[in-house]
Amino acid sequence: MQLSPDMISPELPPIKKPSPAWQEGPIIVGAGPSGLAAAACLSSVGIPSTVVERNRCIASLWKHYTYDRLKLHLPKSFCELPLMGFPEDFPKYPTKDQFISYMEQYAKKFGIEPWFCAEVVQVHFDESIKGWRVSFSNGEELASKWVIVATGENAEPVLPEINGLKMFEGRVIHTCQYKSGKSFEGEKVLVVGCGNSGMEVSLDLCWHNAIPTMVVRNTVHVLPRELFGFSTFGLAMAMLKTMPVKYVDKFLLSMSNVILGETDKWGLRRPMMGPIELKNHAGKTPVLDVGALAQIKKGRIKVVGGLKEITKDGAKFVDGSEERFDSIILATGYRSNVPSWLKDCGSLFANDGLPKTPFPNGWKGDNGLYSAGFTKRGLLGSSMDAMKIANDVHLQWSQLKP
Known part of the structure; x- marks a missing residue:
């Protein structure tokens, strides 16, 4: 059948999406230490911000995805957020709960009230509004001239593909689910990974009378946490000045x-490259020993090389040995989740969700896009990013305001 002209519907105009709610100041994605630091620095120069967080609280990684015995690996003087130090009565190495308390007081001092349960599903630059659209899982949208990505390097756990892992009949968890060795008492536990988390989880298992075996596939630098009563990190930073x-x-x-x-x-074979050079070159943090090495020497923590495969009740190793285990803990680290929702990475982020430009210049992208806390320099790097971002936004803010 041929269509006559009067049967053809007139061309309809495109459906326009509702305009997003425009925010006067930057939108900060993430209410962890980096996001709070950015909001505080902006507040200190009179710039409002909107902090959005997918979880129900600030510092959710610290509150819900870290083990009970965690303490800061560096002295508190290297872990302070901008404009507010730790309470004087806090110990040199604050506990997990003390650090959470500090961040809560920090948010209160600077009047930071994040939008909780606000899961970002897409962020993109919209030329039509000359700003960034931030879309949420509930269908709402915000927009701003500036977006600060502060979700961090540790947004999602890394779950490696290990041959046979799905066959294992025992318990398998990532360290983000590990709280204490109490529930592993008497068990033989395979810990896959030998970074700071792998070492500390193995030590905690020892203290709760479990029997840990730690897989060390690659080289690793293990350093004492202190030298001559001073922080090893602090001494290194002082020496690097000269x-x-x-x-x-x-x-x-x-x-x-x-x-x-x-x-x-x-x-525990050391890399050919020194610990500071390796940190600068590849972002690989040395392990600061808090007691695990002594337990390794005593034989209470067994160290094995490469893992060949997991069996239904244990594991086979590349040296031909095989052992039975009750549980497996994956101390395999974390990664950025930025590529899953930031659609306009521009010149700032690479495919791995980290800035293309290395520290200290990876904090600024195009069109008002910033990153805070992707420095591989811990809380000190987050603070540096936050101050730079606030200064840069303030310059633009001053030009926009009459």
Whole structure:
């Protein structure tokens, strides 16, 4: 059948989406330490911000996805957020609960009231409004001239593909689900990973009379947390002000060998590159020992090399050995989730969700896009980002306001 002209519907205009609610100041995605620091720094120069958080609280990673015995690995002087120090009565290395308390007081001081349960599903730059559209899972939208990505490097757990893992009949968890070794008492536990989390979880298992075996596939630097009563990190930072990295690394390794001994003999092979150089080059953080190495030397934490496969009741290793285990804990780290929702990464973020430009210049992108806390420099890096972002936005703000 042929259509006559009067049967053809006139062309309808495109359906327009409702305009998003425009925010006067930046939208900050994430209410962890980086997001709070950015909001506080903006507030200090008179700029409002809207902090959105997918969970029901600030610092959700610290509150819900960390183990009970966690303490800051660095002294509190290196972990303070901008414009407010830790309480004087806090210990040198604050506990998890003390750090959470500090962040809650920080948010209260600067009047930061995040939008909770606000899950961001897409952020993109919209030329028609000359700003960023932030879309949420409930269908709502916000918009602003600026967006600060503060979801961090540790937004999602890394769950590696391990041959046979799905066949294992015991318990398998990631360290984000681990709270205490109490529920593992008497069990043989395979800990996959030897970073700070893997080491501390193995130590905690020891203290609760479990029997941990730690998989160490790659090389790792293990350093004492303190040298001569001072923070190893603090000493290194002070030395770097006047000495080349290679000499600081030589000093750290020499002192570590004196205090800890040659870690290679315990299955912890050191990388060819020094700890500070490796951190700068690849972002790989050295392990700061808080007691795990002593338990390794005593044989209470067994160290094994590469993992070949998981069986229904244990694991086989690349050296041909096989062992039975009751549980498996994946201390396999975290990753950024930025690529899943930021659709206009521009020149700022790479495919892995981290800034393309290395520290200290990876905090600013195009069209008012910023990143806070993706420095691989911990809380100190987050603070530096926050202050730079606030200064940059303030310059633009001053030009926009009469």
